[in-house]
Amino acid sequence: MYISDPSETKRPARQRDAERTRAAILTAALNLFSTRGFAQTGVREVAELAGVNSALVGRYFGSKLGLYRATLEVIDITPALQGDRRSFGKFMVGVFFDSPGAPGPLQMMILSVADPDAHAATVEFLQKKVITPLARWLGPPDGEGRAARLNILWTGFLISWKLLPIQSLTGARLAATRRWLEAQTQAIVDEGTS
Structure with missing residues (x-):
């Protein structure tokens, strides 16, 4: 009989949370960059609008410029x-x-x-x-x-x-x-x- 490792069952839930968090950050960034521009938008403001800790912006995107580049990915003709x-x-x-x-x-x-x-x-x-x-x-x-x-x-x-x-x-x-x-x-x- 196989008994699953509890960490295996938690990974998918964490992955879904990570995807949701990343999407929330991107949505907030697109909103702010589209209304304020790059220079007038801070990472903390993006995180606050997304409802996450600002450290997560760095974790997922590396920097504000990395976040900006990721928001540009919505452009696909x-x-x-x-x-x-x-x-x-x-x-x-x-x-x-x-x-x-x-x-x-x-x-x-x-x-x-x-x-x-x-x-x-x-x-x-x-x-x-x-x-x-x-x-x-x-x-x-x-x-x-x-x-x-x-x-x-x-x-x-x-x-x-x-x-x-x-x-x-x-x-x-x-x-x-x-x-x-x-x-x-x-x-x-x-x-x-x-």
């Missing part, structure tokens, strides 16, 4: 590249509109550019997680340039809608802008395919 290419514009713009109140990585990246380390991490991640996979998916002609133009288009829209809101981007104008953004996104995707 690859799921959007799995769908129908002909409806990419509509799908991608839908992503922006479907979570209008949630703190997002764009706000976090823009608010954090004043810090040299956060800026470098942001540029590296944007290239690695958005531009490069998007360019590969777009393919010739000039996938890299088209990916850059899409990033410019989306970033400009999101800044004008979220960070430096243009008052006229509401109601019917916002709906018309959404259709325009979908069409412009799709036009860039379709360049050179005719």
